[in-house]
Amino acid sequence: MLLEINNISVVYADVLQVLKGVSLSVEEGRVVSLLGSNGAGKTTTLKAVSGLLKPENGKVTDGTIVYDGCPIHNLSPEEITRKGIIQVLEGRQPFKYLTVEENLRVGTATRWTQPYQEDLELVYRYFPVLLKRRKSLAGYCSGGELQMLVMGRALMARPRLLLLDEPSLGLAPLVVREIFQIIERINEEQGTTIVLVEQNSKMALQIAHYGYVMENGKIVMEGTAEDLRKNPDIKEFYLGMGSAETIRSYRNVKSYRRRKRWL
């Protein structure tokens, strides 16, 4: 296992408990998807791995996170990124006043003494749009371009484990499809292990090998992507494909009980 999270609890500001015993493991070379509704704790789980909880006053209070054999919980982000774990933040956070190419160069921060020309070419091969806009300020790029930019920026660090937080947020369906194809290619061609947090469960389960479902700071279900896709409850609650005869309403006792089991 490349990454193993054992029963972690995360507390913000010493009072607010967000994760209550989350365990999951990620095998090297796989795409693992993390699904769940808003506020379930998906982003917090990613931040616990990447060390970005610290600046937000959050802490792993219990449990262990083991990456490649060594414990990494509560290490600083500087140390964790140098081990090869890079998180792509939710909501595309480009450096607005830097050009596209300068943004990509920041991705080399973990290994800035080495040459980066080849990596730049690799990123431009995955995202040809960026090559066209390399001299323009990132602040003036479109949403789709920005998502590609922040993913390319992460690739520049040559990550072993890439944590993607909602790459489809606010993008047109065609752009989403393109981005997911690229994620799949990165996983296959570069051998990068990927943890994917998504609201777009349908897309996520198409490219993932394995999936976890989170609710209220806990893992409530896990399984191979295929199993999850076929599971009737997942279909109804997360894929939005309830069978025609069940009217999804809490007045409907059967539906209520089924949903209740998840929460």
Added chain:
Amino acid sequence: MEFFLQLMVNGVCIGLIYGISAMGFVMIFKASSVINFAHGELLAAGAFFFFTLTAWGGLPVYAAFILTLAASFILGFIVERLFLRPLIGEPLIEVIMLTIGLSSMFKGMMLLLWGGNLYTFPDFLPESLSLRFGAITIPPVYTGALIIGAFFLALFGLFFKYSSQGIFMRSVADNQTAALSLGVHVKRVFALSWGIAALVAAISGIVLGIINGINVHELSSIGLKVFPVVILGGLDSITGAVIGGILIGLLETFTGGYLSTSLKDVIPFIVLVIVLLIKPYGLFGLVEIERV
């Protein structure tokens, strides 16, 4: 007309030095949003260090200059490491109080070491540096200021545009969380910005010391002129700092030349108040790019 041109040339030369000093101030503010009230003392410290090395230590000017720059950089680095780093994440007001405390501390230490007297540098600039255009003469100090100013502006411009560390520094100023997520050593960037700020403050301290003579009180109050400069230029713009510096330099020399020399040191602060009333973000403050 000649008088006007002469004043203008002097103003630009002095202004460039103000601009360089303000650049250091803006750098700290951009990277860590800390307003450094000890900037004037860093400036004075540089001037005194250079003075000690040349006048008392007997070192050649070039060696003393390079040594002073290195020492100031290290001083800035140490200040960040010892005093600022423990306060990362604390409320901004505490950090500002700290820099005010630092300014008193440095001033006291300098008074202890060198006393409150006015010193002057031995005349080391060659007379050949003095330039002559018709009726206008540029004294050697001002030519030196112009050369040093232009050189370091170009140097830092290139540093921020092309070097990796320069790009990392800009990335931290732009979006700290994102920089952190990519493994940018944010604390090292803070330390580097303090080092560079102390270094540019020392440069301007040396040049202003040559022009006005060196005295702890005077130099540290000159350091306070970064406030009108950066307010005029916009707190978050390095180019703005330089332009603001030149404007303040011109304003000062013109006031000194045409009105009265006693008004000279007050006028930048009058302008500061007026600019704050009309354009609170400065003339060259960054235009926020609004798009998600």
